[in-house]
Amino acid sequence: MFQLVLTILIYLILVIPVGFYLYHIAAGKHTFADPVFDRIDGVIYRLCAIHPEQGMGWKKYALSLVGTNAVMMLAGYLVLRLQSIALFNPNGIEGMEESLSFNTIISFMTNTNLQHYAGESGLSYLSQMLVITFMMFVSAASGYAACVAFIRGLAGKTKDVGNFFSDLVRIITRILLPFSIVGGLLLVWQGVPQNLSGNIVVDTIEGAKQVIASGPVAAVEIIKHLGTNGGGFLGANSATPIENPTMLSNLIELYSMMLLPGACVITFGKMVRDYKSEKQEKHTSLSVRLYGREGRSIFAAMGILFVIGLGVCFWAESQGNPLLEQAGLNQSMGSMEGKETRFGIAQSAMFTTTTTSFTTGTVNNMHDTLTPLGGMVPMLHMMLNVVFGGKGVGLMNMIMYAILGVFICGLMIGRTPEYLGKKIEGREMKLAALCIIIHPLLILSFSALAVSTQAGVEGITNPGFHGLSQVLYEYASSAANNGSGFEGLMDNTLFWNITTGLAMFFGRYLSIVIQLAIAGSLMKKRFVNDSVGTLHTDTVSFSVILVVVVYIFAALTFFPVLALGPIAEHLTLWA
Numbered sequence: 001m002f003q004l005v006l007t008i009l010i011y012l013i014l015v016i017p018v019g020f021y022l023y024h025i026a027a028g029k030h031t032f033a034d035p036v037f038d039r040i041d042g043v044i045y046r047l048c049a050i051h052p053e054q055g056m057g058w059k060k061y062a063l064s065l066v067g068t069n070a071v072m073m074l075a076g077y078l079v080l081r082l083q084s085i086a087l088f089n090p091n092g093i094e095g096m097e098e099s100l101s102f103n104t105i106i107s108f109m110t111n112t113n114l115q116h117y118a119g120e121s122g123l124s125y126l127s128q129m130l131v132i133t134f135m136m137f138v139s140a141a142s143g144y145a146a147c148v149a150f151i152r153g154l155a156g157k158t159k160d161v162g163n164f165f166s167d168l169v170r171i172i173t174r175i176l177l178p179f180s181i182v183g184g185l186l187l188v189w190q191g192v193p194q195n196l197s198g199n200i201v202v203d204t205i206e207g208a209k210q211v212i213a214s215g216p217v218a219a220v221e222i223i224k225h226l227g228t229n230g231g232g233f234l235g236a237n238s239a240t241p242i243e244n245p246t247m248l249s250n251l252i253e254l255y256s257m258m259l260l261p262g263a264c265v266i267t268f269g270k271m272v273r274d275y276k277s278e279k280q281e282k283h284t285s286l287s288v289r290l291y292g293r294e295g296r297s298i299f300a301a302m303g304i305l306f307v308i309g310l311g312v313c314f315w316a317e318s319q320g321n322p323l324l325e326q327a328g329l330n331q332s333m334g335s336m337e338g339k340e341t342r343f344g345i346a347q348s349a350m351f352t353t354t355t356t357s358f359t360t361g362t363v364n365n366m367h368d369t370l371t372p373l374g375g376m377v378p379m380l381h382m383m384l385n386v387v388f389g390g391k392g393v394g395l396m397n398m399i400m401y402a403i404l405g406v407f408i409c410g411l412m413i414g415r416t417p418e419y420l421g422k423k424i425e426g427r428e429m430k431l432a433a434l435c436i437i438i439h440p441l442l443i444l445s446f447s448a449l450a451v452s453t454q455a456g457v458e459g460i461t462n463p464g465f466h467g468l469s470q471v472l473y474e475y476a477s478s479a480a481n482n483g484s485g486f487e488g489l490m491d492n493t494l495f496w497n498i499t500t501g502l503a504m505f506f507g508r509y510l511s512i513v514i515q516l517a518i519a520g521s522l523m524k525k526r527f528v529n530d531s532v533g534t535l536h537t538d539t540v541s542f543s544v545i546l547v548v549v550v551y552i553f554a555a556l557t558f559f560p561v562l563a564l565g566p567i568a569e570h571l572t573l574w575a
Helices: 002-026 034-048 058-081 098-109 125-155 164-189 217-226 247-275 286-291 293-318 322-326 344-357 372-384 393-413 426-452 464-479 494-523 540-574
Strands: 200-203 209-212
Touching: 002 164, 002 247, 002 286, 002 293, 002 344, 034 164, 058 098, 058 125, 058 164, 058 494, 098 125, 098 494, 125 164, 125 217, 125 247, 125 393, 125 494, 164 217, 164 247, 217 247, 247 286, 247 293, 247 344, 247 393, 286 293, 293 344, 293 372, 293 393, 293 540, 322 540, 344 372, 372 426, 372 464, 372 540, 393 426, 393 494, 393 540, 426 464, 426 494, 426 540, 464 494, 464 540
Parallel strands: none
Antiparallel strands: 200 209
């Protein structure tokens, strides 16, 4: 337990300076590195004919984002299909099959990184670098750019939501690239390979031959965590010592996942506070100065959800497996099946909860071997999709519930709801409700299709309750753009490649477009003065309201199907 508390405390310290830096980038304020980055950005602007001073409305911004991503999807698809060429292909990897290429390219462009292939045997080095690593940067930057535009709309201080192409370039050059270089060098220092050599064949102590993968591992490893992308250079992901060799490398990867999504909340708090006077801000508490008034309440709500999930996961895994105990195996260390002994229960539970809360999708243990309740936590957090979430996207989803929360409270007191000084009216509520409905609709619809068709059932390898949990986890991971899996499914088939690809695509872009539409609508509205009946959204009580709203409207939506999956499995084990 001490490990978990210390890990969280260190994170709360680290996220503050990163949040301040992200705020300066998002708001176009001066930073110490501007003399260098301004020149780099200027060259890119001239080469790509980008005019950063030309702002965009929400429609043009959304169209630019989706259109740019679509062009990159097409180019990446062609590379995957033609990767059998000799260029950067020392292991002789063949071109990827059509449906798998479709799934893979959508997966990495939507910041999901769901892998229906083994990284070391499914991709050439050319694909790893030109498609996978490149798209990890672009997809992460696209999500953060959408978040920045969304916040600008909510703040209502500008006539437009910014320029997408300028935001994309600045996020990559000023945030992702420098952070990745530093983090990648730290991973190399800890023993993660970074080379262009072929696989290594060694003799094992049993006298057999074993192939050890090599290649540009560290470069992929850092951006997959930093950009909340997920996936892995190797099939075993961050559970293998090649990707994650030490406890220190585990912490580097853990904090890489957590820093930028948390920093987005601080950025939000700083950008929307400005409708209050700067004079008043000087006399506020330390937490307000660090996180911003509105950012503090959102961060607190996300933190509560995260800690509850982490506590349940840690407790469930610490109890061990009663079936193994009946077989005479000592369970005093907890359920260690599928876990690395160098990490233990605490860091495995921390990594599991973090990777699905921050929608990264990387794993340092086998999620399929988690206890039923321990496995329900990552599944539920992907279903909620608001516990920090991916870089920028989780915050946008949580704001939808904040709008819903003030609407419900407004109905209770008979007053038009307000959020950030703007009235929430019919248009905003319809769009927010639609955005909230999309996520469970994708998960439950595709899950129902999988268990009711022959093509779907053929991929389920585990009978009974756990088989249903595998299906739910796969589509929850796809719709939430997470990418982790229980990995018990035979999912590299036409059915699973197409359905999960569609879930990833619509789960990503429908929500972003709707959220930008809400921001565009609120941006045009005038600020209204606070009154006696105004619900203050910068308080502890609102954080609690927000947690309750999330659990009622999101968690209860999935409760019936969770009762048929992990809950029923738990009862069969502990009956």
